[in-house]
Amino acid sequence: MLDYYNVLDLLSSEERQVQSVVRDFLDSEILPHVADWWEKAEFPTHLITKFGEMGLLGANLPAEYGCPQVNNMTYGLIMYELERVDSGFRSFAGVQSALAMYPIYKYGSEDQKKSYLPNMAAGLTIGCFGLTEHEGGSDPDQMKTTARKVGESYLINGSKMWITNGSIADIAIVWAKDEDQIVRGFIVPTDTPGFTANKIQRKMSMRNSITSELIFDDVEIPVTNILPQAKGLSAPLACLTQARFGIAWGSMGVLESVYSDALSFSNIRSTFDKPIASRQLVQDKLVDMVVDHTKGLLLATRLAQLKDAGKMQYQHVSVAKRENARSALNGARSAREILGGSGITLDYSVIRHMLNMETVDTYEGTHDIHTLVIGRDITGQNALV
Amino acid sequence: MNIVVCVKQVMDPDTPISAFVIDEVEKKVVPAQGIPPVVNGYCENAVEAALQIKAQEGGEGTITILSLGTDFVMDVMKKPLSMGADKMILIQDEHVAELDAAGIVNVLSAAINKIPDVDLVLCGQQASDWDNAHIPMGIAENLNLPCITSALNIEHTGDKLLVQSALPDGYQTLEAPVQSLITVNNLFGEPRYPTLKGIMQASRKSPEIWSISDLGVSSSELEPFLILSELKIPVSEGNCEIIEGEDDADSGRLLALKLREEKII
Ligand SMILES: Cc1cc2nc3c(=O)[nH]c(=O)nc-3n(C[C@H](O)[C@H](O)[C@H](O)COP(=O)(O)OP(=O)(O)OC[C@H]3O[C@@H](n4cnc5c(N)ncnc54)[C@H](O)[C@@H]3O)c2cc1C
Numbered sequence: 001m002l003d004y005y006n007v008l009d010l011l012s013s014e015e016r017q018v019q020s021v022v023r024d025f026l027d028s029e030i031l032p033h034v035a036d037w038w039e040k041a042e043f044p045t046h047l048i049t050k051f052g053e054m055g056l057l058g059a060n061l062p063a064e065y066g067c068p069q070v071n072n073m074t075y076g077l078i079m080y081e082l083e084r085v086d087s088g089f090r091s092f093a094g095v096q097s098a099l100a101m102y103p104i105y106k107y108g109s110e111d112q113k114k115s116y117l118p119n120m121a122a123g124l125t126i127g128c129f130g131l132t133e134h135e136g137g138s139d140p141d142q143m144k145t146t147a148r149k150v151g152e153s154y155l156i157n158g159s160k161m162w163i164t165n166g167s168i169a170d171i172a173i174v175w176a177k178d179e180d181q182i183v184r185g186f187i188v189p190t191d192t193p194g195f196t197a198n199k200i201q202r203k204m205s206m207r208n209s210i211t212s213e214l215i216f217d218d219v220e221i222p223v224t225n226i227l228p229q230a231k232g233l234s235a236p237l238a239c240l241t242q243a244r245f246g247i248a249w250g251s252m253g254v255l256e257s258v259y260s261d262a263l264s265f266s267n268i269r270s271t272f273d274k275p276i277a278s279r280q281l282v283q284d285k286l287v288d289m290v291v292d293h294t295k296g297l298l299l300a301t302r303l304a305q306l307k308d309a310g311k312m313q314y315q316h317v318s319v320a321k322r323e324n325a326r327s328a329l330n331g332a333r334s335a336r337e338i339l340g341g342s343g344i345t346l347d348y349s350v351i352r353h354m355l356n357m358e359t360v361d362t363y364e365g366t367h368d369i370h371t372l373v374i375g376r377d378i379t380g381q382n383a384l385v
Numbered sequence: 386m387n388i389v390v391c392v393k394q395v396m397d398p399d400t401p402i403s404a405f406v407i408d409e410v411e412k413k414v415v416p417a418q419g420i421p422p423v424v425n426g427y428c429e430n431a432v433e434a435a436l437q438i439k440a441q442e443g444g445e446g447t448i449t450i451l452s453l454g455t456d457f458v459m460d461v462m463k464k465p466l467s468m469g470a471d472k473m474i475l476i477q478d479e480h481v482a483e484l485d486a487a488g489i490v491n492v493l494s495a496a497i498n499k500i501p502d503v504d505l506v507l508c509g510q511q512a513s514d515w516d517n518a519h520i521p522m523g524i525a526e527n528l529n530l531p532c533i534t535s536a537l538n539i540e541h542t543g544d545k546l547l548v549q550s551a552l553p554d555g556y557q558t559l560e561a562p563v564q565s566l567i568t569v570n571n572l573f574g575e576p577r578y579p580t581l582k583g584i585m586q587a588s589r590k591s592p593e594i595w596s597i598s599d600l601g602v603s604s605s606e607l608e609p610f611l612i613l614s615e616l617k618i619p620v621s622e623g624n625c626e627i628i629e630g631e632d633d634a635d636s637g638r639l640l641a642l643k644l645r646e647e648k649i650i
Contacts, residue, residue: 014584021464068582
């Protein structure tokens, strides 16, 4: 792992072991194929149960629900390694863990936890998280999807957009407004009549992650499928805080990958009889990358310490998500530049990471939305609305 | 069945040549900066073999990992425990570097004798640092155990082991008593990845640390027969020859002939 400041020395032996084992696993199972899958816009669903066996799904949730119950530092390192390979895999595991399993764990009944979480940890049940709609994902409170109680059922109507794992999910965690205009969460089995998932085509980013539109046409689910503890928009936002924590870590995996490619390329590539690594303009870019990686890794590590100590606030996560996603995007753009023409082919990782990072910088709260969240926190003035 | 697996910590064989440094005066390999050691690859295959045998027995028995070395890196050495082994004994001693193969064999044999009720001993066929392949056969000789090398499959039936052992052009199946020493290499199959649960369980296990003096090995048994007189990095020369034929098939044929001429195939 790229570690310019010996940050790994701050970690425990188990945390470092997990990092290195997950890297070995991904380097042999995914890395050799990832560019092909990306080009063909395929997600290798056959690997999902392997992720489950390794313990990569819901890793930080309790052992009583079949999860490894590692700490948040370890969870972060897993996200780092997944995203170093491709953001699509971190997205898959992040959605499964933080946006599908976590809401059940946090807001679900004991029956719901027992019946869903072990299979989700094993990768036998896949989940997705439906919050964003066609209109303005930055403002989820304007959602149009509704849940109407009819007898012992809820009828869900509306649609969701940009839903990761949507077309491969067995269950969707759907956020909808009830008759009192309160946002509630529902576990919707995707084989329920009236549910449709349309895979979004022609994406130029996150090509090996499945993204879908979900449509609910009088989807009838039993009242027992409501998440009893989730009342109001703060519930899905708290789930997003969990997922953004993973992005803060994952982005640094991307930065390591593009920096390593750029560094080795610049040492091999010679122009005017000298390796391009010997040029000040190239070094300037490489130094920015390694310094950004060092800062981002320190931010992520401290964030994990705060989370493990129960002191993490959502604005801390906004800082790390905003900073790390943007620096990885910038690093990927610089690496692409250093690789010259070679940088535009899938033979190197940089163009794939660069395009993926356009999504990462946007989803789970755009860069600018996080600026406004932090701005509101430090000034007390809300510029969002 | 109680199995002892001998495991060695070695420098990472993927260490780039630029990071491979030796101290010619001290006649030692200098550990590469920032590149952690690894568990020897064939030893991981041997751990996998032990785990498969234990699974065949319905989880009965104990797998003990035994290793001799000087500076153990725990993040690395715990890997067999994370894969599912039960116990680990590390013989940590600053004098290990002074031992030759015979001395190492004597120490490991004494350690195996000290572990109660050992049935089977498994070893990686050889270690990727020096590639000598001396130790397993030496232990078998010392402990008077039958020795089977390069196992492809090990099956426990009744009071016997059926072992498929690789030959250059196939394999043979051998019957052996349970009390045997078997060596394993990559042909046995990929070692499993430790799972997160395995790593967490291993974190609760502490290795037993022994030293050579705990084992009652006499100083004459540690006296080296071999003395390292010189250690150098070989100078390698690169040479590129383009084989051209009339068409692709002809080029391939000529390439094969050339490789045979050079005794590469
Ligand atoms: C590949 C992919 C996967 C996704 N997966 C999921 C998922 O699994 N589940 C889910 O629910 N959603 C998912 N999303 C949706 C994602 O969270 C939204 O795209 C994101 O929140 C932005 O919403 P929007 O695209 O509607 O943009 P908008 O909200 O319309 O924003 C457009 C632009 O306006 C800016 N803007 C908006 N409001 C303000 C303001 N008040 N002040 C200043 N500028 C503002 C934004 O910063 C942005 O630049 C995914 C998106 C993508 C691309």
